[in-house]
Amino acid sequence: MSANDAIRVLLIDNHPLVLDGLKAILETYDHIDVVGVASNAGSGLDVALATRPAVVLMDINMPQINGIDALELFKEKLPAARILMLSMHDSREYISTSVMHGASGYVLKDVATDEIVLAIEAVAAGGTYFSSGVYDVLMERNREMATALTSREQAVLLLIAGGKSNRDTALTLEISERTVETHRKHIKRKLGIATTAGLTRYAIENGLIER
Template sequence: MCIRILLVDDHSIIRQGLRVLLEKKPKFEVVGEAENGRVALSMARKLEPDVIVMDINMPDLNGVDAARQILAERPESRIIALSMYSDRSYVKGMLKAGVAGYLLKNCAFDELTKAILAVAGNQTYLSPKVSDIVRKEFVKLMDAGELGVAEALTDKEREVLQMIAEGKKTKDIAERLHISVKTVEARRGKIMEKLRINSVAGLTKFAIREGLTSVEI
């Protein structure tokens, strides 16, 4: 039986390169490609992949929130974070979201193959460069139920926060999420209240610091 794989990355050249390499493996079948987290969520529902190889920093809906939402709907899917970042905030965010693997983009293709086979077999695979001590710390925090400020936001609020940080206007956010302008404004107010931040610039800085977006300011 083939392992059905969904590739998620906002760079088409990376997705195409991975597809070419993965499809050379007899046990692998690439069933789709997505350019951001929101498209990945839709494709995961439709294609029901076994393994999702996902970047973290993507526009519209980042990998952390996409992983959380996908696993809430399809807990049987196994997600591997494939990122250029090994920072604590990125690793912490993806592990808390429930991913089964975390690899750095400079890894060898053989390591990605090994990771896919491992997570498909219900195992966890972390890049050797991702410290085991850090992993244990994150697991301990999860077991203790400790939540950071960002986790106090709902999924819908996090979506709005990311779009605000990416410079999208209230009307555009409303159209993208199929909600009213008043609803967007209400969620923005709730976000500011929870985070105790009173400006868009402050929200943007917070979103970048927490790894919700890669927008530079």
Template sequence: MTQTVRVLLVEDHTIVREGLKALLTATEDLEVVGEVADGRAAVEAAERLAPDVVVMDINMPKLDGVGATREIREKVNAPRVLILSMYDGEEYVRPAIRAGASGYLLKGSGLSDLVTAIREVAGGNAFFSPTVAKILLQESRGERSVKEAPDPADSLTKREREVLTLVGEGKSSPEIAKILGLSVKTIEGHRGRIMAKLGVHNVAGLVRQAIRIGLVSAEH
């Protein structure tokens, strides 16, 4: 008997999300166990519902798909993540894969491609749309059109990412200290190290960086 794949849908457009749910529910070996509309809710739901695969949009409120993917994949026994997006540019694909996504499918793909992608990702394989696969192949061959410099954000520790996320959400150092159970002095130390690593000099710069690397949404 074929094992059922448990799927969590993460999509901020209600019509799109409901359409995907209806299509996947009609597929015998797929079960939609939850649906949410933002990245923060996705992280919580992934831990609470324990799906096999999270089908994740990129552009969402509160926390975008890259940031949500990163947080989900950091958990123990984390589900696999399949990005389902309308964006196929390198600036979207590479961060998503670095964050831990196992697949990247474009929204213009057919239902059969989506079902296949979910099954492949659930089985521990990777699945990419042809355009995305080409980008990754070029990268593996060293054929990038523009040589990428290492992203300074990659050097941030997990705690520094937590602090930067809260700064991006508009929290003050005392508020962050209370949320994380740390002293204000410790939070200020983290902020100083984050600024040094990212090359910014004020709170506005930290907020821009938090948005750029997907820790918070520009709509927050």
């Protein structure tokens, strides 16, 4: 694979050992090009604007600007970049809030390196990725939903329940409004819920979003 074909990745984490270790490991993969590293979201945005990464792998707990707040900045300044959250926290609130702010995936720091690479590949290809531990946390209160909804439908549900319009959801997930409407219909059918208010209530009752 040529350098031009490699997935351009930016790493943002305020823990030097994590940053250096992850960079060293990812650089062993021929199809991944680590174009920059940063220890905080502010400098990370500067590096991103200069290097134009396809994927930004970003920690949540950082000084000055946390990862969730930084998501909105990145989506505004670099709408084409896919944001993959990397965190030690499997909190439902962190996970769902990240998705509602535009993250394409959420991976726990204790997963194997191969899974981080899988996540990078998935979001770079326009998909979403949630590591197995994250998926379990999001769906532990409703196993039927976990098997019924695809990962993309789950992302659409979180955004809609969080008050996003079809247009905003489409922009966040980089899909068409027609595709969002199709996902919405499938979600309602699978969950047996007829209204948007019902979807919001469902998400609140199952701990997917805050009341």
